[in-house]
Amino acid sequence: MVPAWLWLLCLSVPQTLLEAQPAELHVEVPENYGGNFPLYLTKLPLPRKKAGGQIVLSGNSDMAAEGPFAVDSESDFLLVTRTLDREEQAEYRLQVTLETEDGRVLWGPQPVLVHVKDENDQVPRFSQAVYRVRLSRGTRPGIPFLFLVASDGDEPGTANSDLRFHILNQAPAQPSSDMFQLEPRLGALALSPKGSTSLDQALEGPYKLLVQVKDMGDQASGHQATATIDVSIVESTWVPLDPVHLAENLKVLYPHHIAQVHWSGREVHYHLESQPHGLFDVDAEGKLYVTRELDREAQAEYLLQVRAQNTRGEDYTEPLELHVVVMDENDNVPICPPRGPTISIAELSPPGTKVTRLLAEDMDAPGSPNSHIVYRLLSSELEEGTEGRAFELDPTSGNVTLGAAPLQAGQNILLQVLAIDLGGAEGGLSSTCEVSVTITDINDHAPEFTTSQIEPVCLPEDTESGTLVATLMATDADLEPAFRLMDFAIEAGDEEGTFGLVWEPGSNHVQLRLLKNLSYEAAPSYQLVVVVRSVAEVVGPGPGPGATATVTVLVERVVPPPKLDQESYEASIPVSTPAGSLLLIIQPSDPMSNPLRFSLVNDSEGLLCIEEVSGEVHTARPLRGTRPGDVYTVLVEAQYADEPALRTSATLVIHFLKAPSAPAPTLASVPSRHLCTPRQDHGVIVSGPSEDPDLAGGHGPYSFALGPNPTVQRDWRLQPLNGSHAYLTLALHWVEPREHVVPVVVSHSARMWQLLVRVIVCRCNLEGQCMRKVGRMKGMPTKLSAVGILVGTLVAIGIFLILIFTHLTLARKKDLDQPVDSVPLKAAV
Ligand SMILES: *[C@@H]1O[C@H](CO)[C@@H](O)[C@H](O)[C@H]1NC(C)=O
Ligand SMILES: *[C@@H]1O[C@H](CO)[C@@H](O)[C@H](O)[C@H]1NC(C)=O
Ligand SMILES: *[C@@H]1O[C@H](CO)[C@@H](O)[C@H](O)[C@H]1NC(C)=O
Ligand SMILES: CC(=O)N[C@H]1CO[C@H](CO)[C@@H](O)[C@@H]1O
DSSP states (O other): OOOHHHHHHHHHHHHHHOOOOOOOOEEEEETTOSSSSSSEEEEEEOOOOOOTOOOEEEEEESSOOOEEEEEETTTEEEEEEEEEOOOOSSSEEEEEEHHHSSSEEEEEEEEEEEEOOSSSSSEEEEEEEEEEEEETTTTTTTOSEEEEOEEEEOOOTSGOOOEEEEEEEEEEEOOOOOEEEEEEETOOOEHHHHHHHSSSOOOOOOOEEEEEEEETTSSSSSSSEEEEEEEEEEOOOOOOOOOEETTTTTTSSSSSEEEOOOSSSSOOOEEEESSSSSEEEEEETTTTEOOHHHHHHHSSEEEEEEEOOOSSOOOOOOOOEEEEEOOSSOOOOOOOOOOOSOEEEEETTOTOEEEEOOOOOSSSTTTTGGGOEEEEEOGGGGTTTTTSSSSSTTTOOEEEOOOOOOOTTEEEEEEEEESSSSSOTTOOOEEEEEEEEEEEESSSSOOOOOSOOOOOOEEEEETTTTTTEEEEEEEOOOOOOGGOEEEEEEESSSSOEEEEEEEETTTTTEHHHHHHHHTTTTSSEEEEEEEEEESOOOOOOOOOOOGGEEEEEEEEOEEEEEEOOSSSSEEEEEEEOOOEEEEEOBBSSSTTSOOEEEEOOOOOOOOEEEEEOOOOEEEESSTTOTTTEEEEEEEEEEEEOOOOOEEEEEEEEEEEEEEOOSSTTTTOEEEEEEEEEEEOOOEEEOOOTOOGGGGEEEEEEEEEEHHHHHHHHHEEEEEEETEEEEEEESSSSOOSSSSEEEOOOOOOTEEEEEEEEEEEEEEEESEEEEEEEGGGGOOOOHHHHHHHHHHHHHHHHHHHHHHHHHHHHHHHHGGGEEEEOTOOOOOOO
């Protein structure tokens, strides 16, 4: 055996020589070597030329000397001189150097590690000869309650020190022979499953176990030792814990002891689990602690688990649970709900209408008085003076409802409600909650006119359309602008649509305007009924009488002022004109109009007079004091006979002319003429004033015109013939048969005359001539006398007939019954 081992060593030498110099040499030496010494271990790789050097072998620092080692300087072999004990020293660290005498190192140092190879020369030993252990009932099987400790001096990690534990014997072997199990490698003693189930029937008395420890692992050979274990069975003290009640915010010294657990077995480690971690703790004696103040509102209950564990952290049995209940303290104030938006309540809402529900919260234990909140309405500003309460509050539910007192639209109310816990009892905590309420408007007011009776309005007939008649104002007691919008209408009294209403949308006044022309004849007055309504629908009773206004419109008749036929009048008269001479006639333009009354306004000289009814202007006195060429102007005024307030005026300008040498023939009457009606083709020749001495030799030229009287103008027509004559005929087909005086104005240069032509109008006979007057044929004769007279006188008549014929032709000219058409008569002026 040895030569073979040496041979192996020799093989390793060239290898080490080839290696780099500082590489450590490993050498193994068997423990308790039984052969001859010195035992050559290995050849050192010394250089061949060792000139003058000597080999020095030294141990490392912890070794006093090289001990049992030496180097054979001849062979360079490292050798050991005696047996080595691994249990004494397992390794030797050596160093080999080649040094000169004065200590200079020539080679090396070469480290050498000498390992002593183990031999199983040690016997395992239990730590105690007898182990005594308490085993609590209830320990789970397989959970070690005792760890056997044994040691073996041989090299660790080798089979020589690989220990196995075994139970050799159990006494008593009741109720089963293998109540226990022992882990062979670890020496952990536990109840076997069978032992666990039968432990209850087991004896009180201790069990004695003979146990063995053996090295060399599972090989049959090896050294062994034995020990005994006394196992006494004890009752379990691992009993359920009663719940612990802890007051929150408890002011005590912490950690504060709250409970105790105990595991009756040996070698117990208590372990506590709680959520959250760290609030509770357990000490080595099983005392449970709370480490700081608790807050019920943070966590009201805790479930702790306490475990009894062996040294390996395995539970001996089921963990114990501890229920910790945190007892409430009234440490939380009721919390008002966040103030929400303003609550809108429609006005006129009935009592009992729900406003809101106030729900304050209290974090204290639910169901306890600490969180029992009641509510109290703090007086709000509107309580004063009102009958009853505007709001009611249910103290338990917090319901706020409308009370009996009415509220006005537009009111904003801040309700303050006290929320108290402890059910309102003394010492309760309280908060003041606020609820803001606004009362919204509803359209409960119909608009009304401020005055329903308007003073009668007088409108002249000629009032222009569009004229403002009246302005009506209305009011609406509602607040909401949309509820104040009004609509106006004429409800009655204006079927023709003569009037209209004009208003701006949103305004509260309306204008009554005239739309059409008024007519006194058609409607002398109007009774207009104007109504106002709310545009939005009105809640509640309909419009009252104030929604109606009556406007009375009286139409005033407009009579136009009188109008004259000329805007101004002129007349030229000689200064010699006598008093009472007719100058002209002032007449209305419309002969059918109401009768007029005429007057002179400022005839300061008193020269003229006017006939009130006919309008004829005469000279009032002889025109003394006036000179030819003078002009005299007076104002003539005309007014209605029945309505004197309506009047008009015109100027009358009189031009004074030189007096004619002869007395003015102004009004000389012309002999009467005859004309028959219905009209025939006959007329009257009117001649100018041929006797005027100023016009010696020549007649005219004159101009002729009918007098201004409209009746004359209507009835007659005057046509000029030549410079000195004119022809007057009937203008109408029928003119009343009577004597007519037709005024004819003749003028020549600046002079003027007025002729009054008398014309007798009679009925025409068959020949178109005036009929003979019946009054001339007196005494109708009888038939006999008629015949006698006829015969007797026929002869006489025949004789005288020729005699008087010539006479008769001359007299014919003056016969009244004869027509005058072909016989012009000279009108002597
Ligand atoms: C309070 O109001 C709630 C609903 O808002 C209702 O269910 C409850 O019955 C009311 N309580 C009382 C006392 O009126
Ligand atoms: C109303 O009167 C005016 C003036 O008097 C007139 O111009 C207008 O034509 C009249 N309108 C009607 C519809 O009669
Ligand atoms: C009369 O009144 C008119 C108009 O006012 C005036 O032109 C005239 O001169 C007046 N005549 C006299 C005599 O005062
Ligand atoms: C100047 C002149 O011719 N005068 C005559 C106008 O007409 C009348 C009637 O026909 C005559 O008699 C005038 O001689």
